[in-house]
Amino acid sequence: MTGEANQAAPRPWAKVAPPKPLLLKFPAILLSFIASMNPTKTRFAPSPTGLMHIGNARTALFSALYGESFLLRIEDTDAERSRREFVDELLADLRWMGLPWQEGPQTAEPGPDYFQSRRGAVYQRYYDALEQNGLAYPCFCTPRELEISRKIQLSSGQPPRYTGKCAHLNPEEVARKRAEGLEPTLRFKVPKRETVEFLDGVRGPQKFATDDIGDFIIRRADGSAAFFFCNAIDDALMGVTHVLRGEDHLANTPRQLLVLKALDLPAPQYAHNSLILGDDGAPLSKRNGSRSIAQLREEGYFPLALLNMLARLGHHYDSEDIMDFAALKARFDLSRLGKSPARFDIDHLKHWQQLAVRSADPATLKPWLHAETRALVPEDQLAAFLDIVRSNCLFPAEADGWARILFADELKAEPDMAAAARGAGEAFFLAALDAATLAGADFDAFMKALKAKTGAKGKGLFLPLRAALTGRHDGPELGALYRILDPARLHRRLAEFTYESE
Incomplete structure (x- = not known):
């Protein structure tokens, strides 16, 4: 089987170009066979340089939703910014979200399989293959030289790309520069006057001229792998069939396809999601x-x-x-x-x-509550309290407030609500005390007796009661409050406003 065998069944998203001669024939054949046997496989490949945010989480979710098999890979080649604690947080976030990965690390301890920082020997084999076939070369250009070149190109109205200055260094010149202590990057030699075409799963047909790309770095001067390279190599070696990622990576795709084609490695199919904007229409931040x-x-x-x-x-x-x-x-x-x-x-x-x-x-709501709230709510009242939480709270902090209102003796009323209670008058609350004594836990009987004694109705009936029992305008329906309050606490709160009315 050769690279041509991969053309026999074209993938629905991608145009498959005729392959170049095999450079690493056995791995390509093996990978092609494995890919043909595997289900749709997606991946999430974050860099652990910070906490996971909305954009990362959406990429992970879409990949997990689409793939029959979902891979997690840690792209930690940026040694200065990658942190073990961010890997810990990442794993915790994915587990909390309920996104199961079938392959990948289970702890933040770096290993050779799914941490790119430990896969240098793997990448080196492919660097060597490219160099031996004249498809990559060492580049000794300094960052300052590259910046000057970039500014000159921009000032001339040209798109900035590498000029190819080091592409024609002979072995003696390379050896001399190394002897001077210069450490080169390694650049991929982009073929001239060709077109890279692929069918994007979201954006449809894509076409990039290689002359607009320029030779790009695949290995940094410190020996670490550049994103374009290791990301593509690992997708191929790990059998990833589909890559779902942000549209900011769209321009990376032709570079990666060129690398994979040069090495005769299978390319995944790509789909680039739209960017996420914030509430002001700017990129989310x-x-x-x-x-x-x-x-x-x-x-x-x-x-x-x-x-x-x-x-x-x-x-x-x-x-x-x-x-x-x-x-x-x-x-x-x-x-x-x-x-x-x-x-x-x-x-x-x-x-x-x-x-x-x-x-x-x-079973879900109880552990969601803060420990202090769970401690405050009597066990025999927990079910009734959770019903109140469901209909009135979005967050545990809001449940904290209702637990204090319903199960603590001290009640801090909002000023206007305290005024509303006092305005109902002493007779209203004396009647409420009598009605509560006679009705017990029967809220309907309580309300019927209170209406009969006071003649109050509508807002004049409900507002003073809500003010006395909770001190708040909003909240659960009055019957639920009446029934969940301890009778002694309910009576004290009604009685408090008989004194305040004097």
Whole structure:
């Protein structure tokens, strides 16, 4: 089997160009065979240089939703910025979101399989193959030289690209520069006057002229692999069939396809998602609404809410019902990914949070509450309290407030609500005390007796009661409050305003 065998069954997204002569024939044959036996395989390949944010999370989710097999790979070749603690946070975020990966690291301890910083020997084999076949060369140009060249090109109205200055150094010149202590980068030699074409899963047919690309760095001067190279090599070696990523990577794709073609390695099919904008229409950032996943988790968002929001951020579902991961996956359709930028709206996320809280069962809601709140709520009142939480709270902090109102003796009323209670008068609350004594836990009987004694109705009836019992305008329906309050505490709160009325 040769590279031509890969052409026998063209992939639906990609035009497959005739391959160049095999450079690493056995690995290519083996990889092609493995790929033919494997299901659709996607990957999430973050760099651990910070906390995971909305954009990263959406990429991970789309990849997990689309792939039959989902791979996690840590791209930590940036030694200065990559941190072990960020890998820890990343794994925690993915687990919290409920995104299962079938391949990849289970801990932040770097290993040779899924951490690029430990795969240098793998990449070296392919560097050697390219150099031996005249498809890569050492470059001794300094950053200053490259910057000057770039400015000259821009001032002349030309797109900035490498001039090829080092492409024709002979072995003696290379040896001399190395003897001078200069450490070169390694550049891939881009073929001239060719066109790279591929069918993007979101954006359709794409075409790039190689003369607009320029020779690019595939190995840095410190020996570490550049993104263009190691990202593509690992996708091929790990059997990734489909890459879903942001449209900011679209211009990287022709470079990676050139590398894979030169090495006769199988190329995945690419789909580039739209960018995410903030509430001001600018690219999403901390300034305009972005949050890290760790922040959202700390604030009390449910992963189900986040998944449902992200799955619709640039992707359309027919149903507006809240769905679990399995249902989202079953209905995910790449053809429904939009080309236009998607806008992150925190109110949209809160909508899904509301639905997630409303649909949560007691086993889910109880551990979501803060420990202090769980300690305050009597066990025999927990079910009733969780019903109140479902209909009135979005976050654990809000549940904290209702727990203090309902189960602590001290009540801090809002000033206007305290005034509303006092304005009802002593007779109203004396009648309320009598009605509560006679009715016990029967709220309907309590209200019937209070109406009969006072003649109050509508706002004149409900507002003073809500003010006395909770000190707040908003909240659960009055019957739920009446029934959950300890009778002694309820009587004290009604009695308090008989004294305040004097």
